Amino acid sequence: QKEVEQNSGPLSVPEGAIASLNCTYSDRVSQSFFWYRQYSGKSPELIMSIYSNGDKEDGRFTAQLNKASQYVSLLIRDSQPSDSATYLCAVPSGGSYIPTFGRGTSLIVHP
Amino acid sequence: SQTIHQWPATLVQPVGSPLSLECTVEGTSNPNLYWYRQAAGRGLQLLFYSVGIGQISSEVPQNLSASRPQDRQFILSSKKLLLSDSGFYLCAWHPAGTAYEQYFGPGTRLTVT
Numbered sequence: 001q002k003e004v005e006q007n008s009g010p011l012s013v014p015e016g017a018i019a020s021l022n023c024t025y026s027d028r029v030s031q032s033f034f035w036y037r038q039y040s041g042k043s044p045e046l047i048m049s050i051y052s053n054g055d056k057e058d059g060r061f062t063a064q065l066n067k068a069s070q071y072v073s074l075l076i077r078d079s080q081p082s083d084s085a086t087y088l089c090a091v092p093s094g095g096s097y098i099p100t101f102g103r104g105t106s107l108i109v110h111p
Numbered sequence: 112s113q114t115i116h117q118w119p120a121t122l123v124q125p126v127g128s129p130l131s132l133e134c135t136v137e138g139t140s141n142p143n144l145y146w147y148r149q150a151a152g153r154g155l156q157l158l159f160y161s162v163g164i165g166q167i168s169s170e171v172p173q174n175l176s177a178s179r180p181q182d183r184q185f186i187l188s189s190k191k192l193l194l195s196d197s198g199f200y201l202c203a204w205h206p207a208g209t210a211y212e213q214y215f216g217p218g219t220r221l222t223v224t
Contacts, residue, residue, distance in 0.1 A: 034213075041220075042217075042218070043216060044201070046212055046214060088155070092211045097143065097211045098145075098157065098160060098211075099211060101154055103153070104154065
């Protein structure tokens, strides 16, 4: 059973701070890693994908991948109340095109 | 650009009634299609996926079924709903042969009473 683990939170940060969300996965041969944002009552929205070790930046979002330690993280700089949502980590197992989703981390950004 | 539609957006059905949820994708051909269920406060549960017309794989045995009558159409059905079928049903797709980025439809919120 391939596993993707996330701290359920909630993670509470003040507006303007950096929010750090973490995800660990069990399949060592996974090659693709995705972060989704899900607002309450809405469907998940893809916000970041990363395939290589290191950092990938897109606006206020940075995804960090460490395959040796089997973790992927999402940093949100200058957090805004509109970033308050649940963030899902998704990792397809090596050789599969079907992702395993973590249960998500709830982020609350308070003014 | 690609668009994914789901309907209805919300549905309230009594126990024992049938169900039909529909998902269509526009702007792409031969997508991989998926049905997920998200129960209140829970993670995403993969129910079915399809790599082509008439090809359905089931991940969880239950009283639900899926069909793919056309390339870009995916249908989730049940003959008799259970209370435990309540949840948020999500259809997703990704282009065949790509790096697995899934895109979700707006979802159908089903309440079984």
